[in-house]
Amino acid sequence: MLNREDVALLWRLFVLYAGSLSVGCGLLTFNNVVILGFSITGLLRFNLPFICIASLFAAVVLTMVTWLRLRPVRRAQRHTYGADAEQAAIRLIRLPYEVFVVMLLLVMVLTVAFHVASFVRQFDAWTDADNAYWAGLVNKVISELAIGLTLALLFFSRLRGLSRHYLHLLHPERAFVSRQTTFMLPLMLTYGCGLAIVTFQMLRYVFANGESLDYVHFFATFAVYFVFVLLLYVQLISQFSREVGELTGAIRRLLGSERTGWNRKMAVTSNDEIGGLAIVFNEMQEGIAAHYQTLEDELRLASETQIRLLRNPSHTSGSWRVGARFQPAYEVGGDLYDVVVLDEFRTAVLVGDVSGKGPPAALLMSAALTLFRSEVRRGGSAGAMLGRLNRTLAEMVQGELYVTLGLAIFDATSSSVAYASAGHVAPYLISAGSVEQLPVCSLPAGIDADVSYAEATYRLDPGSLMVLYTDGVVESCDPAGDMLSFDRFAELLKGSSLRESAEEACELIWRRLPVGPSPDRDDRTLLVVAGRAGAGHTIQGGRTMDESYLFGNEWEISGSYGVEKAVLQRLEDRLAAFGVDRARLDDVKTAVAEGCLNALEHGNALSVERSVRIRLQGYRSKLVIRIIDEGDGFDYKARLETDWGAKRASHMVGDGEPRGWGLHFMNALADQVRFGQENGRFYAELEFSVTSNGGEA
């Protein structure tokens, strides 16, 4: 059963042979008309139709024979150029020479067979008068040999081109014949045959028309055959030149590819100098690849490890959607990012860039990322987290390396983002078609352990996006070598439709970043964060939060009774600065003190190894304070249903349970008390309505 490749091969062969034989027919007709002086009409009566039919028949026979001869090629095609490739390559290399030799032998045998009777007859009855006959006979033999040679050369030249086509498809990568030849062979073959054909035909014309030489016909004969052989020769030389050019092109393509592609091999398409070059090149490629294999493997694994360290942020992180793209300049990079869901409403997004590139930067990136993951568990504001991270990092690297970090904590309850930066490039807020670059100014982490980082809070309305990135993004160069720059990046962001989701916006921006060769390319990281549709702006209980967020703080305590006093003092200072009136401030302090004592005692069992976090969020007319411990929680529903009046009465007569009043006070002093789990930790959340005299938020 013939498949498409078989039919294509058959068709190519038939066109090749039929075309070559047509040229042969044309030249033969030219000889008959110009050299031998036959009339076209006479030729059309028998010779030409006969020659054409014979040529067609010959083309079919030659096609079938060659097709059968190329069986290994067909097999190799069927097996996707696998096991039979070597034998197929050998057949293809030899095919032009085989056909040339067979054609030449056939012509010689047929010529001899055709004239042998005349030779023998004339030789037996030799006389001087027969010289003219001999000359005529030699003339005929030369003519037939010249035509045979012409056809053989034509087949050789065309089949060489065809075999190259299939050899490229086979793509053998090593020597497939033991004996190497030289390009001089086809070159001299074409040259010698071409010279012989032109010379034979000129001689033949002179021999045939010696007495009445027509210079026009003489030069026409020369011109036709000269052009014919010149075309064949040019084709061969062009093929040779193209093959060397292809080797150069293949190397240039390797140069244009990434390093991992530099060890690709070339197709060995001949057993001459070109093939030799490809073979030795492939041998060198193998040697080099083997030498650097360990290094390549190490880097590949390191790259995979780094990607896993970074972990693909969930597209939906709590109430927020995050789109992220990361591209190291080399195998591994110094950029880092992370997305941590703090609770149902809050998500922390970190982006950073380690000084330097490649493996050294990747090591510090790994350390910085782990530090962040550790610090984010301890909680606190963005600035506090960065401060702690910086302290540890500075101890580790002793100021010799640094990391720029940007940490944003998105809060859906207040539609806000608190952002702190450690020398990181300023992020952008995109809202309602405007692009605003947030002002930042701070020292990178790792340089000075005592640096503190301020944070600022911004509104993030529905439909708004926050774009965090590393400097590699704004330093991207286009093919002309022009750097993107902040201004052009801002323009590019303006073009990002607000209707896009975070992932789509990230993808859109990423695709619009210029990609060009840059001698000093850097890692690139891009993060786009947006509120999740329908998820933000509501909290448990379904109450719509219409308050505008103003400030936030977070403290951490651990140990036994009394450690809460420091936090209460800070809380008092903070709320006094905010302008909360004194009476309400006492309520807040008392309730928070009770909450802290409960958390320390019941939640953490007074363990110094466990911590209690107190998170304050200030709004225009309320305060939300969450106290988070590391305990398992309690049945707060049952406790909230306690009959406090009866409990108080029993306490007053001295037979009641002396404990459990904290919850009562909290419930009495706060407008709302909620309990729940955050990242596996139990919390109590107190909400107080407050009136501020407009102090410092």
Add this chain to the structure above:
Amino acid sequence: MPAWGKPIYARIAIVYASVSLISAAAMLGSDLYVTASAQENLADNAAYIIGSFGLWFAIATLFTRHRLSRIGASVDGRDAVRLWQTLLRLPFEIAILFFAYGMTMSQLFHLDQLWTGTAPQPAVEFVRGLLFGLTSIGGLSLVHYGLLRLVVKRLLPVLPSADTSGLRFRSLRSPMIAAFVCAVLFVAFRLAGHVIHTASYDMPIRSVDLLMIALLAMLLVTAAFVVLNVGFLRELRDTIGKLRQSSLMHRGDELLRRHVPVPSLYESGELALAYNELQERRAAEYGRLERQLKIAANVQQLLMPAGITRTQTLSAWGERQEQERVGNCFYDLVVLDEGMIAVMEGYVSGEGMPAALVTAACLAAFRAECRAGAGPAEVRSRVEAHMRETGDGRRFEVRIGFASADTGRLELSPPLPGGVRMMLLPPGQAVRLPGETARGQPGVWLLWAGDGKRGDGNA
């Protein structure tokens, strides 16, 4: 002339002499045996031919000497590209010079024949001479070109890829096709010339003469053709030879530093240049990687405290072997307060950068967790929690100890397995401590070491 130019000059002079001799002999032979009319003036023709080639030899050698001297004077050895270009231009200049000179001398002769000769059709004779001159002198120019290229090739410097961006390469199709055209036309014009010449004297055309002319002409042009083309193919073969030699003799970065000579401005030269560029790029890239891995080793070492970590009452010192490369073993010493130092030692499975990334994460996790007020077991459990999250699924082992001056104890978590040694020094003898807690005393050092069997390096 510079010293390096003298041997090449001698070779080039030999080429001029050989080509001149063979060409003069062939022309004289042709006059003697082929061109009937020339036999009458054989002596004059011979004198003219010999004189012309003698003069050519003088002109060519002087020109070459002048060129080589100029190359020596203007191109210092450091400007490899200019030297390379100047040397490659020499064969081309000589070929053009020969063509101009040869055509001038040939046409002077034919003009003289035109005015003073007795040929029945002088104009036809002149055209015949012109065409013959064009092909034969053109062919000889190409022969000069091919032979000189073979000679100057030995002097070509290896080109640094960085300076070669301005080079424009050509296709060897042009000279090879020109050689073929000259060869075929030479034979054809000899045959046509003989036929026309014989016919103009009303002499019969003898088949034997024609065959002889054809065979002789074919022989001559084939020899010239082979000389020229062998030159072109030699370039490729030399490149193959150099590549094979490099491949057999060198390995790794040494192989990448080996450049092959750029033999010409044709395809083979472009190929060699592209190959050199690839090798250079590879050498630079792998060099960069090796350098970066060394820097990474330094960074990894930086993450571990160097020298002695002291408090008022305790001193700790750690070291990791195999500092030349990043490794999978690590340690850390953190002063918790004046009386306590936290110590960590461990390893991550695997080696090289992938493991080093995880060790960095482990060190950071330890630093972040050891100050949280928990004991070694709790710190270890938190570090392990971090490592399970970011450790890339690698197997790891950490041992964490808190050395306290107040209690004089080193509290370890986990207890020492069999493979790790802990010794008290210096009591004059090393003592292996089996327990979870080791008690020290003032002036006594506690030595804690990995067993060296767990990967590249040992902490």
